[in-house]
Amino acid sequence: MSTINIYTDGAARGNPGPGGYGVLLLWNNHRKELSQGYRLTTNNRMELLAVITALEALKKAEHPVHIYSDSQYVVKAISEGWLNTWIKTNFKGGKKNSDLWKHYYEISRQFKITMHWVKGHATNPFNNRCDELATAAADGKDLLIDEWYEENEYEKK
Template sequence: MTTNQITIYTDGSSRGNPGPGGYGTLLMWGDKVKELSQGFRKTTNNRMELWAVIAGLEQLKRTDLPIVIYSDSQYVVNAIEKGWLNGWIANNFKGGKKNPDLWRKYYELSRPFRIRFVWVKGHADNPYNNRCDELATRAADGRDLLVDYGYEAGG
């Protein structure tokens, strides 16, 4: 691993959509790896995919290094890389765009960073993505699940 960038792998899981869900995140810098995961009692897969990204960004202290985020969620990757989020923010999520609470949170967190998203095929041969999937599904199946207030209040 290189120390001139921060690498983040993310995945989300939902047992039913909606249903119990969780996210898994790997933060990598040099030879350091940190794993994050959390489960929620009722949520959606897309929300967990986005929560995984947010959870990773919330851990970062440095803003001077580029960040590459790998995700198997085309929803998340395309929203950023194709500029959809900028339009959603500009028109205040008109038209019923989902998850505005999490998108706004991501948008604010992302501002000081230089972030590039890369889509990876899920459930394939990428060991980092597979580890995030393990973390996410274990969190979704866990006990003491948190309330996803944004989802349960209507997002």
């Protein structure tokens, strides 16, 4: 069974500030790019939203999924079991991005996912393309509102 390879990246100008994500889906001879910008968000939210968006774009759950991200926050939370602990403790201690993590947790359960960390801004052309998509989305027009962030996190600052 062929593997679906997913490359993701997130960006935020100012952190918080305008942000965006970029996704590259590769399966057999198919290639699909996704990106979106938000008016006010964080880099970590965009890194995680990129992974969620990629999984939501998949039409079949039976293929193994390999996700490549330059976000140690995302990769370690998933591969080292941090997320499982956060779920069990209902994000005790004010862990950030609980809305996105809960969404990821629910959608990820239908896939066999292997996470891979790649060095950002290095020699990986797929990661570099996702960075281009994410930064262009952050700098673009028609930015969406990251409603949960603006209502729950940004107001606390």
